[in-house]
Amino acid sequence: MSKTAPELPTIDVEEFRKVVHTRRSIRRFTPEPIPAAVLQDCLDLALLSPNSSNLQPWEFHRVVDPERRANVVRACLNQNAAKTAAELLIVVARTDTWQRHCEENIAxxxxxxxxxxxxxxxxxxxxVHYGRLPLDPFGVVKKTLRKLSGLRRPMPRWPNSDADMDLWAxxxxxLGAQTLMLALRAHGYDSCPMEGFxxxxxxxxxxxxxxxxxxxxxxxxxxxxxGVYHERYRFPRERFIHEH
Ligand SMILES: Cc1cc2nc3c(=O)[nH]c(=O)nc-3n(C[C@H](O)[C@H](O)[C@H](O)COP(=O)(O)O)c2cc1C
Incomplete structure (x- = not known):
């Protein structure tokens, strides 16, 4: 298994900083389309995001049909960020592909x-980790077994239920969505994530x-x-960054 590490390219952190600093949630876009190659590159980069056990439980649905698009805009509560967007992408987390993807990781x-x-x-x-025990639809037995095993040794306590798996995926x-948005910015384009739908x-x-x-x-x-509605601000960093 020993390999020589590939030589890493030098990365200019200031270029990365520019991407992070200039990414804003954009609420109004120009009518300019995103070139197909750019969008596909951003999606390819998104697929390189870290993901749980390389099980890749994500999907990115690009809305292309005009009638569908109009309905998606309506479903997004007619937000300007949806109405004016050149592209609408729906990020979906899948909890029903992990078994197939286990096999595919081997293949x-x-x-x-x-x-x-x-x-x-x-x-x-x-x-065992992601699956459900027979006759344990809510993961109660699995949770209890994990608790008991955890008395003796470190034991992942999670995921047990469907809700846990939703969160897992x-x-x-x-993370895929974030890479997609950063990639768009790096290409000079912008984005707005929306959960208002x-x-x-x-x-x-x-x-x-x-x-x-x-x-x-x-x-x-x-x-x-x-397209930017106001200056960016965050709360004091001490509230969010902790050392223990
Ligand atoms: C999960 C999520 C859902 C969001 N939903 C909406 C939304 O529905 N509409 C919207 O205009 N902005 C939405 N935003 C954007 C946030 O309001 C925005 O990220 C936040 O105010 C910080 O601003 P910035 O992204 O420009 O740094 C969402 C952001 C996230 C991460």
Missing amino acids: RWPEPSVPRIVENYYRRAAK TKTAA DEARLRRAVPLPRKGVIVMVIGAGRRAEN
Whole structure:
């Protein structure tokens, strides 16, 4: 398994800082379209985001049909960020693909042989970790068993229920969304994440996976002059950054 580490390129942190500092939630876009190659590059970069156990429980649904788009805008409560966006992307977290993706991690392992530890993880451990016990629809038995095992040794206490799995997949999908938005900015385009939408109407507008959690809708495009509604501000950093 020993490999020589590939040489890392030098990264200019100031360029990264520019991306982070200039990314704003844009509420009005110009009509300029995002070139297809740019958008596809941003989506490809999003797919490189960190994700739980490389199970990739995310999907990015690009709304292209004009009638669907009009309905999505309505479902997004007619927000300007949706109405004026050149692109509308729906980020979905999936809780029903992890078993297939366990198999796929083994099948697509990037080296000639799959290490035993990897195979064991995807064939057995992951199934116990993410799966549900028979006759335990709410994960109560699983939670209790984990608690008991945890008395003797460190034990992941989670995920147990469907709600836990929704959160599990949502964490990963949100990271994908963030990379997508940063990538758009790095290409000179902008975005607005939106959770202000009517889920029932959104699901009627676009055939999204029934079991998927709609994490956010992202409006994207070139920012209009009046696209930023106010200066950016945050609360004091001491409130959020802790050392223990
Ligand atoms: C999960 C999530 C949902 C959001 N939903 C909306 C939304 O529905 N409409 C909107 O205009 N902005 C929405 N925003 C944008 C936030 O209001 C914005 O990120 C925040 O005010 C900070 O501003 P900034 O992104 O310009 O730094 C959302 C952001 C996140 C992360």
